[in-house]
Every structure is written in C-alpha cells, then in structure tokens.
Amino acid sequence: MIPRYARPEMTAIWEPAAKFRIWYEIEAHACDAQADLGVIPRKNAMAVWQARDVKFDIDRIEEIEAVTKHDVIAFLTHLAEIIGNEEARFVHQGMTSSDVLDTAFNIQLVRAADILLADMDGLLTVLKARAMEHKLTLRIGRSHGIHAEPVTMGLTFARFYAEMDRNRNRLEQARAEVATGAISGAVGTFANIAPDVEAHVCDKLGLRPEPISTQVIPRDRHAMFFATLGVVASSIENIAVEIRHMQRTEVLEAEEVFSKGQKGSSAMPHKRNPVLAENLTGLARLVRMAVVPAMENVALWHERDISHSSVERMIGPDVTVTLDFALSRLTGVIENLVIYPDNMITNMNKFRGLIHSQRVLLALTRTGISREEAYHLVQRNATKVWEEGKDFKAELLADAEVVAALSPAEIEANFDLGYHTKYVDTIFARVFGPT
Numbered sequence: 001m002i003p004r005y006a007r008p009e010m011t012a013i014w015e016p017a018a019k020f021r022i023w024y025e026i027e028a029h030a031c032d033a034q035a036d037l038g039v040i041p042r043k044n045a046m047a048v049w050q051a052r053d054v055k056f057d058i059d060r061i062e063e064i065e066a067v068t069k070h071d072v073i074a075f076l077t078h079l080a081e082i083i084g085n086e087e088a089r090f091v092h093q094g095m096t097s098s099d100v101l102d103t104a105f106n107i108q109l110v111r112a113a114d115i116l117l118a119d120m121d122g123l124l125t126v127l128k129a130r131a132m133e134h135k136l137t138l139r140i141g142r143s144h145g146i147h148a149e150p151v152t153m154g155l156t157f158a159r160f161y162a163e164m165d166r167n168r169n170r171l172e173q174a175r176a177e178v179a180t181g182a183i184s185g186a187v188g189t190f191a192n193i194a195p196d197v198e199a200h201v202c203d204k205l206g207l208r209p210e211p212i213s214t215q216v217i218p219r220d221r222h223a224m225f226f227a228t229l230g231v232v233a234s235s236i237e238n239i240a241v242e243i244r245h246m247q248r249t250e251v252l253e254a255e256e257v258f259s260k261g262q263k264g265s266s267a268m269p270h271k272r273n274p275v276l277a278e279n280l281t282g283l284a285r286l287v288r289m290a291v292v293p294a295m296e297n298v299a300l301w302h303e304r305d306i307s308h309s310s311v312e313r314m315i316g317p318d319v320t321v322t323l324d325f326a327l328s329r330l331t332g333v334i335e336n337l338v339i340y341p342d343n344m345i346t347n348m349n350k351f352r353g354l355i356h357s358q359r360v361l362l363a364l365t366r367t368g369i370s371r372e373e374a375y376h377l378v379q380r381n382a383t384k385v386w387e388e389g390k391d392f393k394a395e396l397l398a399d400a401e402v403v404a405a406l407s408p409a410e411i412e413a414n415f416d417l418g419y420h421t422k423y424v425d426t427i428f429a430r431v432f433g434p435t
Contacts, residue, residue: 005283010324013111014317020056022104023075026201027091028052030099030183033200034193040090047087054082072097094193096186098304102217103181105312107205109225112320113175116232119327120168124161126335128432131157135428136421139253139344140355145245149355150348150420153254153339158431160239165431167232174228177221181207187303188213214303219294226294226315229323233287236326240280243333247274253344257336276333283326290315348417353392354385359414360396360406367405377402 012018028048035045056078065074080088092100135154140147183198184190190198195209202209210217246254256276258264264271293315297308348355357378364374381395381402396402396411403411429435 005325006321007324007328010112010115010321011317013108013115014321016058016061017056019104019108020058020061020075022107022205023072023100024051024056024079025205026100026103026181026183027076027079027095029201029204030095030193030197031091031093033197034090034093036200037194037196039194040093044087044090047083048079048091050087051079051082056082070097072100094185094197095183096215098216099183099185101309102213103183103201103205103207105316106178106180106207106217108316109178109222109320110175110206112316112324113171113178113225115324116229116320116327117168117171117175119324119331120164120171120232123327123331123334124164124168126331127157127161127164130334130337131155131161131428131432134339134341135424137339137341137344138348138417138421139341140348147348147351147355149358150417152421152424153341153344155424155427156242157334158428160235160242162431163235163238167228167235170228170231174225178225179207180210180217180221181205182210182213182217184210184213187215214300216300216304216308219297219300219308222312223295223298226290226319229319230288230291233284233323233326236330237281237284239330239334240277240284243277243337244274244281247272247277251343251347252340253347254337254339256333257338276329280326280330280333283322283329287319287323287326290319351385351392352390353415354382356392356415357382359419360402360411363410363414364402364405369405 028045028051031040031045031048034040035042056075060081061071061074061078064077065071068074068077076088076092079091131154133154134157135152137153138150139153139156141149141151181198181202182188183193183201184195185193198209201207243254243256245251247256255272256274258272263269264273264275293311297311300308361371361374361378364377365371369377377399378396381390381392381399384390384395385392393411393415396406397408
C-alpha cells in the first residue's frame, strides 16, 4: 500500500486508529450485552464507554505489544490504562482474541466493499454515458486481432457496462458473504460467553452472527471475497487492454486524453502513450495476486492456527486500496477517452470491402449453391484483396460464377454498413433496459 496508488477514504479504513476504534466498539458492545444478561455489573459496562471519545495512543499500544508479543492484549492493557483497571475488569469477559480480530476484519472488509461498490456505480455511469454517445459510431470488430465485421463503439462500451454490472452484483454477494461476526469464545463453543452477546454485538455493528465458528470465522468466506475482487480486476484489465489496442498508432481509434504540459517520453517528444491503461493492467495483476493466498487460508489446523493472519494483514489493505484506485482511474480514463470516428471508418475500409464476405457467402447459399462452393467463390476473391490489394466488390463483379448467381445490384446490397446496426437497439435494451 503506497501513496501513489491509494486514496484517503479507503486507506483510512486500514489505519491503526480505525482498527483500534473497531476493537473498542466490539468490546464495549459485548460488555453491554453481558450487563444485560447480568454476567457483569452494569457500572463496569458503562465505564468502558468512558473511552468513547478517547484517541488511542498507538505508540503506547505498540510499546506494550513489544513486551506482551500479543496485539489484542496490548490493546486491552491500554484500554485499562484509560478507564482504570477496576473498571476494565470485565472487558473481554469469556472472549478470545479471534472474536475481536475476525469481527473487526470483516467490518473493515464490509466498509471497503461499500467504497468499491460506490466506485463501480461511478464507472457504470460513465460507461453507460459513452455507450449512448457512440451507440451508432461504427468501428470494425476484431477476432484474433484481425478484422471481422462491423460493430459500434457504443456496443463496445455496452459490453463493458454489462460485465461491470455483473461484477457489481458479485461484489454485493461477496460483501454479504463476509458481513458476519463471531463472539463465541475459545474454539467457538460459547462455553464462557452466551450467544446473545454475539447477537447483540453483530446487531450493533451491522453484521450477522456467524452460524458456526471454530475459534475463527471460516475462511471460505474471505476466499470468495478476494476471488471476487480478482474478477473485478480482470474486468478492469479487459477494458484497459481494449483501450491500449485502440491507441496503437496503426489503429488510433481512441486514446487517453493528453493533457496540456504532459510528456509522453523522455527521449521522443512525439510520443503519446496509453500509460493509464497500462498502469491498470499492472494494478489488476496485484489484485489477482491475493486470490490464491486467500484460498490457501481456508485450510487451517483444527479449530484455528494463525497461518492466515499474516496474509490477511497484507492483502486486506493492499488489495482493497489498489482496486479502489484502479476503479477510480478507469472511470476517469473512460470519461475522458478521446474517440476518433473517422479513423474507425478508415480502418474499416482498409481492406476494401472484405468485412462483407459473410453477407456475400450467405447470399450465394440462398441462390441454391452449396455452402462449401459458396465459401470457395468468396474466399478466392477475398484472397486477391489480401495478396494483391484488389477491391473485393470489384472482384466479385468480375467473377463470372458469382455474377451468374447474384446480379450486380444484389452484390451491391451486401455492402450496406447499416445492415450491421439493425439490432443495436435490441442489444441496448437488454443491457440498459427499455428507454
């Protein structure tokens, strides 16, 4: 987690002060519930809330931890210093460290997910706007990097919108998956603390009680969460790669906005590179990097071990901070992307009508010619375009076998670009709903 790729709202979730504040709220709410049950005196529960507005001394907690070698004990010791040892006597009653650590970690993930969902809403807004703007802006579709048939720039934006919309739904599910808390005590049996305490704490903190925990919340939940973030990152890269392709000099159908004073290269003053999209590809790799460790965290020894702990201390902040930044950056790239419709038409016409080969093939088959023979007739004329720079329509019109099956007017009719956009409205209605 470095400042270059971090935004303050997300990083704040993972700051030590925020973490300790969550720990404190867990402990304070647990004391309230224990007092309600008559397990601890009400005055002791009330005393814990004396620290409600206290700024915890992080340096002091770290100083204590240097001796105790235990972060939760260090925090509890510091809390006792604030409210008094007698008043703090029943703090953490019947609880284990994982009750605090796991519940707090899930709260942080939920809060991070809320920011990411808002990020995705912003991205979806600009994708939809650009899709509508370029709904009928023709460009060539490509398969294997080779010209295929016409599509529109609006359809390109629309498919990215649909993909991100699916990702948003996935992230909502992932958020729900980790929105659980556990206050079940050592090995999760509630032997020393009543389930009512867990229910109270979870209710106050916006979580659901974990149906069954051991000494930890099951890590399959977290594996699903981080796997979802990995999918979102892959979709970011999918869009970024398309932008990088469109900005290639030989293509130049779109490019990242090049701001006043911006420099593309220290050596070549003419350069305008897709640096933001390339950066997004790199950031996506970092997010996906966390997926396998998160899955490996699922297998823990018996009721718990801490092999997952070091992993989560790193991937929790690093991945959510990185993805937050990436989504924000991608939103800006899409919103300001410069589109070149004239270049799209120029590229589409580069091979002099070849993109209409399927229409001619289908027209020939409708005359009674076998598909194999029709394919042969079309391909032999297309080959002349590839290899000799001929014009596809002219070659068809000069081919006696083709003209014997199709009149010149029928051949001409198969070169209408509008043919390829007749169902754009239908596709848009599927993606965006009726307008």
